[in-house]
Amino acid sequence: MELMVSVKDGEPWADDSGGDGLPIVLLHPGVGDSRIWDGITPRLTQRHRVIRYDVRGFGRSPEPTVRYSLVEDLLAVLDHFELDRVALVGSSMGGATAVSLALDAPGRLAALGLFCPGVTGYAALESPRLMAEIGELAQAGDMDGLVALGLRTWATAGTGDDAEATAQLRSAIPGWFTSHPYQVPEAPAFERLGELDVPCLLALGEQDQPEVIRCNEDMAASIPGCRPVRLADCDHFPSLRHPDTVAGLVLELCDGRR
Numbered sequence: 001m002e003l004m005v006s007v008k009d010g011e012p013w014a015d016d017s018g019g020d021g022l023p024i025v026l027l028h029p030g031v032g033d034s035r036i037w038d039g040i041t042p043r044l045t046q047r048h049r050v051i052r053y054d055v056r057g058f059g060r061s062p063e064p065t066v067r068y069s070l071v072e073d074l075l076a077v078l079d080h081f082e083l084d085r086v087a088l089v090g091s092s093m094g095g096a097t098a099v100s101l102a103l104d105a106p107g108r109l110a111a112l113g114l115f116c117p118g119v120t121g122y123a124a125l126e127s128p129r130l131m132a133e134i135g136e137l138a139q140a141g142d143m144d145g146l147v148a149l150g151l152r153t154w155a156t157a158g159t160g161d162d163a164e165a166t167a168q169l170r171s172a173i174p175g176w177f178t179s180h181p182y183q184v185p186e187a188p189a190f191e192r193l194g195e196l197d198v199p200c201l202l203a204l205g206e207q208d209q210p211e212v213i214r215c216n217e218d219m220a221a222s223i224p225g226c227r228p229v230r231l232a233d234c235d236h237f238p239s240l241r242h243p244d245t246v247a248g249l250v251l252e253l254c255d256g257r258r
Helices: 070-080 093-104 128-139 143-154 163-179 190-195 210-222 243-255
Strands: 002-004 013-016 024-027 050-053 086-091 109-115 200-205 227-231
Touching: 024 070, 024 093, 070 093, 086 093, 086 243, 093 109, 093 190, 109 243, 128 143, 143 163, 190 210, 200 210, 200 243, 227 243
Parallel strands: 024 050, 024 086, 086 109, 109 200, 200 227
Antiparallel strands: 002 013, 013 050
């Protein structure tokens, strides 16, 4: 069921598969929208209720008009669907949001699945050179250049025209700029990862950005009991490159929850 969910001064688009089983909430990356999960949801919905949504300014959600928090919006989505305890599965930006919520409201989580995740408070994750290049292309209004940069940076495992990754980037890039003035930074989380007490899986792509790989390795080493997984022939788009593997890992994580 597709619907718009009321959050504070906003209304993101969401989809609820319905059904029984532990609810799984899928959080998309900043280089895509919730359609990035299309390849794995059919397997998940066979055994679980699956909810996914587009954050403000991405996919089918309206652009933000006021300041907002990704974590507060996630909590509002959970409350809207009356979800007391869920498995959170986040990719990149969505992974950072999942980690922050796991620290702020640990009682809401039954399991935590992280795929090429970001995390607040890890300074080495940012590349000043990359940000400068994005800024130059944005100032020039060069969408094709931004997409090409995104493919070189986050989609190195792709071949041919890489239509799926290209479509995701074209969908996401406008959201970078419409959301940035309004998005409230979340509190630093990296130094608090040792507080997490939930079954956790962290999968990294071996062809991802070097900065992301180092961050993911440090995160996996810092989260108690975390199961690290290295995905060969994978970049920053694991659910596009290896949908069956990603779905299988999520199901294994949910089966092993406490």
